[in-house]
Amino acid sequence: VDTNLFPGGFNNLSPQMLPLAVQAAMAAIEKICPEAKNLLLIPERHTRNTFYLQNIARLASILRQAGLNVRLGTLSDEIKKPTWIELPDGNRLLMEPLSRLGLKKQRLGLKDFDPCSILLNNDLSAGIPPILENLHEQYLLPGLHAGWHVRRKSNHFAAYDEVAKRFAKVVDIDPWMINPYFVSCSNVNFHERKGEDELQTAVEQVLKKTAKKYREYGIKEKPYVVVKADAGTYGMGVMVVNDPAQLKGLNRKDRNKMSIVKEGLEVSDVLIQEGVYTFEKVNEAVAEPVVYMIDRYVIGGFYRVHTDRGPDENLNAPGMHFVPLAFEQNSIPDLGAKPGSAPPNRFYLYGVVARLALLASSLELERSDPN
Amino acid sequence: VDTNLFPGGFNNLSPQMLPLAVQAAMAAIEKICPEAKNLLLIPERHTRNTFYLQNIARLASILRQAGLNVRLGTLSDEIKKPTWIELPDGNRLLMEPLSRLGLKKQRLGLKDFDPCSILLNNDLSAGIPPILENLHEQYLLPGLHAGWHVRRKSNHFAAYDEVAKRFAKVVDIDPWMINPYFVSCSNVNFHERKGEDELQTAVEQVLKKTAKKYREYGIKEKPYVVVKADAGTYGMGVMVVNDPAQLKGLNRKDRNKMSIVKEGLEVSDVLIQEGVYTFEKVNEAVAEPVVYMIDRYVIGGFYRVHTDRGPDENLNAPGMHFVPLAFEQNSIPDLGAKPGSAPPNRFYLYGVVARLALLASSLELERSDPN
Numbered sequence: 001v002d003t004n005l006f007p008g009g010f011n012n013l014s015p016q017m018l019p020l021a022v023q024a025a026m027a028a029i030e031k032i033c034p035e036a037k038n039l040l041l042i043p044e045r046h047t048r049n050t051f052y053l054q055n056i057a058r059l060a061s062i063l064r065q066a067g068l069n070v071r072l073g074t075l076s077d078e079i080k081k082p083t084w085i086e087l088p089d090g091n092r093l094l095m096e097p098l099s100r101l102g103l104k105k106q107r108l109g110l111k112d113f114d115p116c117s118i119l120l121n122n123d124l125s126a127g128i129p130p131i132l133e134n135l136h137e138q139y140l141l142p143g144l145h146a147g148w149h150v151r152r153k154s155n156h157f158a159a160y161d162e163v164a165k166r167f168a169k170v171v172d173i174d175p176w177m178i179n180p181y182f183v184s185c186s187n188v189n190f191h192e193r194k195g196e197d198e199l200q201t202a203v204e205q206v207l208k209k210t211a212k213k214y215r216e217y218g219i220k221e222k223p224y225v226v227v228k229a230d231a232g233t234y235g236m237g238v239m240v241v242n243d244p245a246q247l248k249g250l251n252r253k254d255r256n257k258m259s260i261v262k263e264g265l266e267v268s269d270v271l272i273q274e275g276v277y278t279f280e281k282v283n284e285a286v287a288e289p290v291v292y293m294i295d296r297y298v299i300g301g302f303y304r305v306h307t308d309r310g311p312d313e314n315l316n317a318p319g320m321h322f323v324p325l326a327f328e329q330n331s332i333p334d335l336g337a338k339p340g341s342a343p344p345n346r347f348y349l350y351g352v353v354a355r356l357a358l359l360a361s362s363l364e365l366e367r368s369d370p371n
Numbered sequence: 372v373d374t375n376l377f378p379g380g381f382n383n384l385s386p387q388m389l390p391l392a393v394q395a396a397m398a399a400i401e402k403i404c405p406e407a408k409n410l411l412l413i414p415e416r417h418t419r420n421t422f423y424l425q426n427i428a429r430l431a432s433i434l435r436q437a438g439l440n441v442r443l444g445t446l447s448d449e450i451k452k453p454t455w456i457e458l459p460d461g462n463r464l465l466m467e468p469l470s471r472l473g474l475k476k477q478r479l480g481l482k483d484f485d486p487c488s489i490l491l492n493n494d495l496s497a498g499i500p501p502i503l504e505n506l507h508e509q510y511l512l513p514g515l516h517a518g519w520h521v522r523r524k525s526n527h528f529a530a531y532d533e534v535a536k537r538f539a540k541v542v543d544i545d546p547w548m549i550n551p552y553f554v555s556c557s558n559v560n561f562h563e564r565k566g567e568d569e570l571q572t573a574v575e576q577v578l579k580k581t582a583k584k585y586r587e588y589g590i591k592e593k594p595y596v597v598v599k600a601d602a603g604t605y606g607m608g609v610m611v612v613n614d615p616a617q618l619k620g621l622n623r624k625d626r627n628k629m630s631i632v633k634e635g636l637e638v639s640d641v642l643i644q645e646g647v648y649t650f651e652k653v654n655e656a657v658a659e660p661v662v663y664m665i666d667r668y669v670i671g672g673f674y675r676v677h678t679d680r681g682p683d684e685n686l687n688a689p690g691m692h693f694v695p696l697a698f699e700q701n702s703i704p705d706l707g708a709k710p711g712s713a714p715p716n717r718f719y720l721y722g723v724v725a726r727l728a729l730l731a732s733s734l735e736l737e738r739s740d741p742n
Contacts, residue, residue: 027398
């Protein structure tokens with residue numbers, strides 16, 4: 001359960017969803033900068049992950065089809081001149097070094113490319129590179145404070161908590177249906193075994209509340225929690241716990257795993273989130289839904305599938321694969337139709353949750369930088 | 372070859388295209404009236420055509436899914452109170468009588484429904500009903516002057532001619548590729564056989580120009596023209612001619628057919644349009660593409676297929692049927708991809724022509740009523 005503001009995996013979207021993505025991008029551009037012609041896309045630094053690069057290729061293609069000139073500017077120090085990178089599907093990407101432009105060097109672009117908008121697909125886990133700062137009359141999206149150097153899962157889920165509660169009241173459902181329990185815990189040091197007691201108490205608290213809900217709804221499974229680095233991303237710094245005692249006996253390997261997240265950052269704050277059993281299956285393998293949005297539009301999604309993992313495990317791990325368009329995305333319910341005439345449609349529900357999460361993200365970003 | 376501003380046939384769109392339609396409607400609403408909650412949809416008067424009513428049901432469903440309260444107000448005198456109409460697919464529509472609202476009766480709505488926007492799906496062939504006039508602070512879309520009481524095919528194609536020529540210059544193609552020849556002819560009276568000579572001359576002119584192009588491109592077929600009532604719609608007042616002499620010998624039946632169009636209006640101006648051979652086939656039957664747009668977005672299309680007609684005949688006729696989603700709508704070309712790596716994609720081309728036609732319509736409407 002998470003909200004990614006720098007999504008990878010656009011290449012996992014089914015080609016059938018592309019028109020929707022292109023149209024959403026067109027609407028987004030029209031709102032932000034109707035005159036936009038040039039867009040600079042800044043990907044993650046790691047240039048050798050062809051899976052990620054296919055995501056960039058797909059994203060660039062969506063934006064091109066929306067009518068923009070799209071070029072790629074990299075933060076990588078290794079790329080000192082425009083460099084073609086071949087992709088496994090036969091396509092290729094031109095990666096170019098970023099450059100400050102203008103007499104006062106107030107704008108960001110490429111040597112011969114002055115963009116009106118800049119789209120970050122780099123989550124800034126390592127902090128803000130100076131080349132991105134103090135831009136003059138250019139739109140940078142998402143804003144710099146949306147990077148993981150600022151973002152905290154706890155802030156996001158606090159905002160989501162508010163949004164989900166208000167929404168649940170409006171549609172008269174138990175907010176727990178769309179909002180798992182969580183609690184955050186600071187000053188944890190897995191290496192030095194500091195804060196273990198507080199962490200155990202927090203885990204116990206979430207497990208107890210979840211167990212109560214399980215009893216209320218007659219759910220027979222055993223509650224569990226997922227312990228996550230509060231500033232972590234990329235599936236790193238994540239651990240599944242179903243008994244607080246487990247935290248006492250963590251071996252060195254597990255402690256190392258939890259200590260360091262992307263870009264080598266050390267973990268001190270963690271989020272303890274109620275685990276949600278992955279009940280959906282694709283070809284007998286557990287599958288969890290991933291929903292994609294562009295601007296305020298749900299454009300598609302897919303299942304993340306892991307054949308070697310159980311329903312209570314983190315599927316964002318090596319060995320996972322993706323099954324695009326397992327969603328029945330076409331049967332949007334019609335309020336005017338007779339009740340029961342449409343087939344059950346999980347994707348619609350996931351889309352609602354994704355839209356609530358987007359609302360929560362905007363609250364979260366507003367609070368972490370009101371400007 | 373035509374542009375309809377009050378499209379029927381939304382029910383022919385494949386369900387796969389619905390998300391695109393809903394998203395386009397969302398973007399359109401946000402632009403026109405972001406606070407819009409209530410929308411009144413005004414259909415054609417004929418309430419017994421269940422095929423047309425399924426179109427209305429589909430259109431209402433798209434708008435509801437975009438987040439609006441949608442109700443149907445009818446111009447029909449036969450409906451004096453809210454009336455449910457059953458549809459063949461098991462759904463039903465509530466058709467309600469229109470009503471002027473407010474102390475000064477300045478707004479249009481239903482007895483208990485004050486809409487911020489009103490969407491016309493009635494082409495106003497019979498003129499503007501007084502109940503639609505002088506609305507106060509309500510958006511009426513399309514504007515009243517887009518109705519067929521004002522619209523003329525000749526104005527539309529004159530505007531399309533300009534747009535197509537400019538576009539063809541930009542992409543460096545022969546404008547004839549996207550713009551068939553046409554000429555208009557006024558003061559024709561089929562009943563009284565007035566204007567026959569002028570009509571013959573006009574037909575001859577278009578046939579000659581077309582023949583020249585056919586020679587230039589090595590096309591072996593025999594040129595033909597389609598004679599259409601300049602103010603006609605609904606597939607009425609249309610005749611195929613491949614020899615000017617045919618116009619001399621028109622029998623009474625043909626002359627009657629050409630004299631009267633929708634709502635019993637008499638024809639006096641006609642458009643002579645170069646006929647375009649329908650080369651595409653669906654299951655061995657000739658098929659012509661129909662493209663749908665909402666706002667500025669191409670949302671889908673289908674083939675109009677007629678098993679009993681030839682490639683030079685009007686397919687908008689009894690016996691026609693529709694094959695939704697024969698288009699390969701998913702392969703939007705990627706300019707960044709290697710040339711030749713994408714399959715041929717006619718739908719994309721049709722979408723470009725549709726967008727040019729939309730541009731032409733906006734020029735046409737601006738000129739027929741600059742306010």
